[in-house]
Amino acid sequence: MKFIIFFLGISTFCFSQKISFIYETKYKLNSEKQDDVYSENMILDLKNNTSIFRDSLDKKSDSIRLNKGNGRYKMGVENQFYVKKNLAQKRIEKIITYLGTDYLLPVEEILNWNITSEQKLIGKYKSQKAETNYGGRNWIAWFTTELPFADGPYIFSGLPGLIISIQDLNNDYSFNLIEVKKSGNIFDARTKTVKIDWKKYETLAKSYFNDPYDVNSKIRMGKTVTFTGPNGIAMDISIKNKEMQINILQENNPIELNHKINYK
Known part of the structure; x- marks a missing residue:
């Protein structure tokens, strides 16, 4: 005791x-x-x-x-x-x-x-x-x-x-x-949130996979989307999207393995 x-x-x-x-x-x-x-x-x-x-x-x-x-x-x-x-x-x-x-x-x-x-x-x-x-x-x-x-x-x-x-x-x-x-201030800044479940999480992840640079929303807002490569030459944004998608597929080993997303 x-x-x-x-x-x-x-x-x-x-x-x-x-x-x-x-x-x-x-x-x-x-x-x-x-x-x-x-x-x-x-x-x-x-x-x-x-x-x-x-x-x-x-x-x-x-x-x-x-x-x-x-x-x-x-x-x-x-x-x-x-x-x-x-x-x-x-x-x-x-x-x-x-x-x-x-x-x-x-x-x-x-x-x-x-x-x-x-x-x-x-x-x-x-x-x-x-x-x-x-x-x-x-x-x-x-x-x-x-x-x-x-x-x-x-x-x-x-x-x-x-x-x-x-x-x-x-x-x-x-x-x-x-x-x-x-420690001092723990900086609890993320208090206004939108509650989701794993199904909605997967929806968000697939939305990012399909449009990594959020091109569609930028176009809807009337913005011009361009990307400049390391050599200073403008690239087609679809090329960058493909590169990012390949990277997402290669790095698909989440800590929650039971919620691993099948992007294909």
Whole structure:
């Protein structure tokens, strides 16, 4: 009983602060190219019982948006890692930004964790192994009660401690904690959203695939659409569209493999 009271005391103290957890994130968008690995640092900002997970450019963009700026422009809807969580209400939401609109995609898939007895030291933290399934993938996680937060990178949460490392068994996606620091404003800028489901998500993705540079809407607005190549010569926009479509097809290895889109 004393341990439980002590644990809850730490949790109350820690949740009253703003904390940032920095994760090195690695992923393969083309599963056939084993050496083609993207790597970037992503941030889990935690305040009270809510958190936002995103890359550093998205956090900077949110800061700009809160100061009435335009923020970051994104092409397409796939491969976006922006996630909001309400830990108290066990609510998880992906935020997809496309053509200036923020779409809210609820994550309703339940994480059923199998906590094993296996333990090891990761950095300075005593960690314990847990397993789960999500998005058509099997995942191995390591969490630590030394950081008493039931949270983790991306959509992952619900363990009795912070997830400091998690990787799918295909070695396509991994998140590893590299830094913990006190945080200031978490910049929650994406509050006006349009709610969608996975079917609508697929519709948006296919719309982008069919018209990556949003040419049709620009033409309807009376704008002239041109593209200048590296040699300074104007190119037919259809050529650029085809190049982008080929790239989308080659990099079709989403983290939610059970929602992989068949573009053909």
